[in-house]
Amino acid sequence: MSGPRGPVVFLGTSAFALPCLEALLAAGERVDLVVTQPDRPRGRGRRLEPPPVKRLALERGLEVAQPERVNDPEVVERLRGLAPEFLVVVAYGQILGRPLLGLPARGAVNVHPSLLPRHRGPAPVAWTILEGDDRAGVSTMLVDERMDAGPVLLQRSFPLLPSTTCGELEEHLARAGADLLVKTLEGLRDGRVRPEPQDEARATYSRRIDRDLREIRWRAGPPGPGPDPRPVAPAGGGDLPGRGGRQGPAGRGEG
Secondary structure (H helix, E strand, O other): OOOOOOEEEEEEOOHHHHHHHHHHHHOOOEEEEEEOOOOEEEOOOOEEEOOHHHHHHHHOOOOEEOOOOOOOHHHHHHHHHHOOOEEEEEOOOOOOOHHHHOOOOOOEEEEEOOOOOOOEOOOHHHHHHHOOOOEEEEEEEEOOOOOOOOOEEEEEEEEOOOOOOHHHHHHHHHHHHHHHHHHHHHHHHHOOOOOEOOOHHHOOEOOOOOHHHHOOOOOOOOOOOOOOOHHHOOOOOOOOOOOOOOOOOOOOOOO
């Protein structure tokens, strides 16, 4: 049986984080605050647009904070006042410093879309495909001050089909990560989940997808030698960016 539940502060920004927030609420977690990135100008009109997590949080009646710098002392003190049991960090976009990481009673938990220690860094989903991995997966871990290097809590893996695009894989990992997150918090409370240090000798780093990779064109016919366009393909296929097309998700690192 899980122990008593305390407050959760959720830090997330992009659409990848939405299933995790939904799963926490469905599981009855007490999400006292959602921290997300500030609204940013987007589109041709450069209108300010709220991040997906903000939209969902407001729809669900949750309190939202949007600091430019999450490690500023006033932000740290606001979170300290909530006495959180957990910080949950999913595709947030800022690295948490030591003062923030020291706040939660049970730690800061991150959902990372790779089988750590493989594919640390900002683009794990794309590089899972680019490196020709035959399995993909998602990890929960305790956040520390190093990039995606904290102790692993739980993992889930599955075979990666050759035809899978980055967008399709990211959607699958987001759903799998949400389920894994709920199990992780429950397991930390009742002692069934224990942190396991990552094997540094097996660690790899997924660099950000640059313009050259984003502009790879679709090849005609089945996959063969040469650059793989799938890491920049949206879910369900579609156009590649660079010639009026859409850029698919490319993954994200810790925070």
